[in-house]
Amino acid sequence: MRLSVIGCGYLGAVHAACMAKLGHEVVGIDVDGAKVAALSAGDAPFFEPGLPELLAEALETGRLRFSTDIADAAGSAVHFIAVGTPQKRAENGADLSHVYAGVDALLPHVNAGDVVVGKSTVPVGTARDLSVRISEACPSVTLAWNPEFLREGFAVKDTLEPDRLVYGLDDAASGAQLILDEVYAQALAGGTPRLVMDYETAELVKVSANAFLATKISFINAMAEVCEATGADVSMLADAIGHDARIGRKFLNAGLGFGGGCLPKDIRAFMARAGELGADQALTFLREVDSINMRRRARMVDLAREVCGGSLLGQRIAVLGLAFKPNSDDVRDSPALSVAAQLQLQGAAVTATDPQAVPNASRRFPDLAYTASVEEAVQNADAVLVLTEWEQYCALNPMDLRALVARPAIVDGRNCLDPVAWRDAGWTYRALGRPKAAAVPAPTAAVR
Numbered sequence: 001m002r003l004s005v006i007g008c009g010y011l012g013a014v015h016a017a018c019m020a021k022l023g024h025e026v027v028g029i030d031v032d033g034a035k036v037a038a039l040s041a042g043d044a045p046f047f048e049p050g051l052p053e054l055l056a057e058a059l060e061t062g063r064l065r066f067s068t069d070i071a072d073a074a075g076s077a078v079h080f081i082a083v084g085t086p087q088k089r090a091e092n093g094a095d096l097s098h099v100y101a102g103v104d105a106l107l108p109h110v111n112a113g114d115v116v117v118g119k120s121t122v123p124v125g126t127a128r129d130l131s132v133r134i135s136e137a138c139p140s141v142t143l144a145w146n147p148e149f150l151r152e153g154f155a156v157k158d159t160l161e162p163d164r165l166v167y168g169l170d171d172a173a174s175g176a177q178l179i180l181d182e183v184y185a186q187a188l189a190g191g192t193p194r195l196v197m198d199y200e201t202a203e204l205v206k207v208s209a210n211a212f213l214a215t216k217i218s219f220i221n222a223m224a225e226v227c228e229a230t231g232a233d234v235s236m237l238a239d240a241i242g243h244d245a246r247i248g249r250k251f252l253n254a255g256l257g258f259g260g261g262c263l264p265k266d267i268r269a270f271m272a273r274a275g276e277l278g279a280d281q282a283l284t285f286l287r288e289v290d291s292i293n294m295r296r297r298a299r300m301v302d303l304a305r306e307v308c309g310g311s312l313l314g315q316r317i318a319v320l321g322l323a324f325k326p327n328s329d330d331v332r333d334s335p336a337l338s339v340a341a342q343l344q345l346q347g348a349a350v351t352a353t354d355p356q357a358v359p360n361a362s363r364r365f366p367d368l369a370y371t372a373s374v375e376e377a378v379q380n381a382d383a384v385l386v387l388t389e390w391e392q393y394c395a396l397n398p399m400d401l402r403a404l405v406a407r408p409a410i411v412d413g414r415n416c417l418d419p420v421a422w423r424d425a426g427w428t429y430r431a432l433g434r435p436k437a438a439a440v441p442a443p444t445a446a447v448r
Ligand code: UDX
Pocket: 148, 149, 150, 151, 152, 153, 210, 213, 217, 250, 251, 252, 253, 254, 255, 256, 257, 258, 259, 260, 261, 262, 263, 324, 325
């Protein structure tokens, strides 16, 4: 099939390359000339495992090309809208200007029978509004809403082998179902469940899935706060409750909390939209989810201050990890970068490193000192902070590192290190939600 993908950011670039891998003929369209030039040369504008190989293969076969000219969408039977929906400036709602601009620019180039497919994360009600706009301009063109659930770092796999396909359709768009089935024939043949529903439910599936994931993370981080107050260990707690199949162990990793381009902005936009719909009470708990999440960052700064003897002023702090999660170079709303910047603001001398995210981080916070290696970052450090659980940081040898630092103090912001191994090597080890080596406080009279 001939497909166009409007918007070539994380979502669109991966989607375009994966659709070409499935055998479709794909044109990716973006207003950013530099991005289009890079993608056309096979260079992914962001770090995503597997994407460079996929781009190279698809460009080589001629099934994939990129363009800045929306007129190149003409001739495609399906047009995916994959543009960004960032948080509005100084507001919690989503900025939909790219979605509307993309659809408006596309409509003069569509043909009768084409299907426009929304993939961007949007506030509920957007699809219905867009479908009216589309049918007024082009009565024989239909809209489907097909949310995307890919995770950065696993984006290629999640797109080629999705765990479910959701089609939001309108009665008038029932023909779109057959067309989408053809687009996703390979996944469907492999047994991927396909759920067909109305526009509103499809939009809500996406935002409620992200709200649930964010809630699960903040739940375990709230437990971490209680663990810190009692000397209990949140990692052991997560393992134990995670054995209950109704709870599950995934997304119960306590630590610095969630960040990135999706979860934080999506829960805020969801609350804002619920408010507009008069259903704000239903989502007040998400405000708490957000504030638990932000408190973890402040707690991390406090722990760094503690291991530095009570003041950050002039302390040399090594920050390992800047990306919002491993296997990504994304620093959007990154808890790690936000902690690093806070420490510097509070008078510490921060040297930060990350296997992939240094260029993006240094564009955002040029004032921090950045270095390429762990060894350089920890040289003469008064404290070492692990803020993103890259595999190589989890595997660091405490003995080797000890020889390099000024003071052997480590704060594990992702609960990815073995406290016993670090303490046995002579380090002061602190973590979010794990006990200090000190004795557990006795219960108060009230709990006895
Ligand atoms: C998320 C959703 O998982 C995906 O389905 C949706 O399409 C987009 O948003 P992504 O932002 O790529 O994907 O990352 P994800 O793996 O969900 O992690 C989000 C954040 O939560 C990261 O900062 C991560 O470090 C944090 N996290 C995750 C935890 O703190 N604890 C966990 O147990 C899991």
